Amino acid sequence: MILELWMIGVAVTVLMILRVPVGLAFIGPCLWWALADGNSSGFALKTTFDGLNSFPLLAVPLFILVGVMANRLGIADRLYDFGLAVLGRIRGNLAYVNIGTAVGFSWMSGSALADVAGLGKIEVPHMVKAGYPYRFAAGLTASSSLISPVMPPSIPAVIYAATAAVSTGALFAASIIPALLMAAGLCVYVYIWTTRRPDVTSVPFDRTRLRAAAIGTIGPAFVPVILLGGILSGTFTPTEAASVAVLLMIVLGLVYRTLTVKIMIQSLRETAVITGGIGLILGSAALLGLIMTRAHVSSSVAELVTSVSSDPWIFMIMVNVVLLVLGTVVDATAAILVLVPVLLPVAVSLGVDPVYFGVVMIINLMIGLLTPPVGSVLFVTASVTGRPVEEVFHGIVPFLVPLVAVLILVTALPGLVLWLPHLLGF
């Protein structure tokens, strides 16, 4: 049985290297195995189909729609204008505005791609025009976009919570401090960088527009307040909050008169194709997961890990190294879906909190979005700014230092993660 699983693993890897879509690369070898093992001829499709039948996963298309609409309705632009108005006199202000806008946008968006696709088009040219090197601007924009999938709402958190059977609300609460630490880490790097670059000065901003810019962000500022308030007061669940967020976007679009039928239709299409791509991976990973469950892979891994060491810290260090390496080549959604059923039971048996484990796992895999060969944020940054991928990655490399530092900090201090969910009573 274990030998057959290795064969599945090799076949999946070969198909992925051949650029077969990840979801189909999972399905092909599993389908073959299922038939060879004497299962019924609908086994692979039925398992893929059933894997998608989960209420918490409905937050995935809804939060994607929210991010897409926030972009198209000009809400990202409003946050950017406000940041500029507030930080008008600080040295290197555009860089801090970049991070601040990412934090503001992160409360509405659950994925890094919506952030970098929307903000990258505005921010990178603006920074380059103000005298920042392209590499710095692109690297910062790509790195700060990782705040979105960590800060609630977060699509990886939704997927982790559904797979690990932990509360989405607890995972959301646990992610807030790590997301803020990521922003702080990036700020520290920007501060060090600007002190050594006297040529980069502040971009003056007409202070009279501060008022207008502030008024412009009142609406977007209400979105996280209403969502968090609604969840904490028991008005709706975290999954249901996603639909309320879409409703708020529609209201903001009507108030700002930026919502048109064309924008609505295009937003729905964009959401549909992004969700379709993720959905196939969600379903096919359930198939791969069921085959691993039937082979009791989790207990084999547990034996292997505990034979190395039963110290939870050594386990977490191993998890971090494995995830950082895997994150360079594996899609984040697929990694969560395949690894959680295998690693989480081991983690829990070693006394590791599943919510904390989820936050560490998500930060790890998000860093992988920045790195070649498989890094969607890297590719999208290159694509929206029209420059080569290599150049963007050179710009990203220095920002990996603060991000990995935050990852180490969060891993070493579980209290940073678990304090807020306990305080909020999750």
Next chain:
Amino acid sequence: AEGENPTLTLKIGSSQPETQPNFYCGMKLLKERVEAQNLGLTIDMFPNSQLGPDAERFASVQTGDIDIDLQGGSAMSTAFPKIGVLDAAYAFNDIDHFFAWIDKNGQAFFTEFNTATDTTIVDAWYFGMRTFTATKPIRKPEDLASLKIRFPNTPQFLANAKALGANAVAIAVEELYLALQQGIAQGQENPVTATHAQKFDEILKVASLNNHQVGAHFVVVSDKTLDRMSQPQKDALFTAIHDIRAENRRCVDDETEKVLDGWRADPARTVVEVDQIDRNAFITKAEAFFNTHYTGENLELYKSIRASA
């Protein structure tokens, strides 16, 4: 004739975690006893919904991808609607009534089930009486009016809510703990042991032992699996399943009493005992509802069960 028994590994699935009586006094005993017969059978256990949710697992039993499963009636009612009636609120008075009915009518009923589903119900194991846990005591139907109670989102369970006069809210099981905590719902219904295992009692401090539904798990085997087994293997499996029924019931009763004693001893909790509940009011209300809710064969079945009470 060792050679006549094919070597088979049978996958058995269940929604119950390993901490529950239906695992340690059910599935696990079955494994030990069947394997001890040395008939070439190995039982591979998958508790805790590892093979998927109830309805999806039952569909896999039908195609033979899962060999044996523990299933409630509601989850199998999409394939054989009549079995949902066995889950009707107050259809059975208690577990004795349920087992008496199964022993008398089971054979005919399960044959009909087999024709419709290509699966064989061997017997039923007790799961516990489904009962309310909420933020307030529930002694009579009127007490339900002010509470939002979560019922599983299947037609039979939602019909039970209506039959009892409860204000049912739809919440996915994944979000139930949080929803109870944040007050989206003020109660839920489950057997005592399941309520405790899923930690709903961390939030809900009042248990009302109104016992509105006999929770039972049918031990259902795929016909595709039976076709591959020798007669001695089938006999060994069926005998073990029948023998475990009584032991399993004692385990469930013991575990239920253990949890209840813990609750009774806790000053922060209230346990509304069976004799403090206006049972007749609930039964009358439920009967009036189901006598008009069901039609045709379902109504006939419901009436015959009530007549045997």
Next chain:
Amino acid sequence: MTTPTPTPERREPAFLRVWGSVELTIASLTVVVIFVSVLWQVASRYVPALNWQGVSELANYSLIVLTFVTVGYLVGNNGHITIQIIDYLARGRAMTVVKAVSAVCTAAICALMVWEAYALIRAYPGRRTAALEIPIGVLYAFPLAGFASGTVRAIVRIFLAGRPDEFFDAAEAR
């Protein structure tokens, strides 16, 4: 590394473009259904008159339909999540061979899934979903159609392997 180069003209045959817009329209509608159903579930807790047991089932099956109905569209438009590690090693003719092999594998897997969908439709003739009582065969028709579309499109891509890859931009989906 390669920079994605935008290619304005689309090379799929006309009937596939029409088919694609039908798939995209169904997928967009399922997003609307998910949004309305989940919001409906919230509303029904405060307005009991709205209580309808089908909402969560409708939303869940919509996500399933959305996923399967976009399979072919994404194969045809290079929109699936893939791992582009081989782009570092294979250039020119070698890359053409890789892309052709990839398209053959994709076509084969999609075709097997069409066969599985057909097997499932036949396996549960009488079964209906719990709340809405939709015949389960109707639901399996969506993966049947989606993977059939994926098969056809992957076969088309075998013959387009020599051309440079178009860059998929979800924001421009049409």
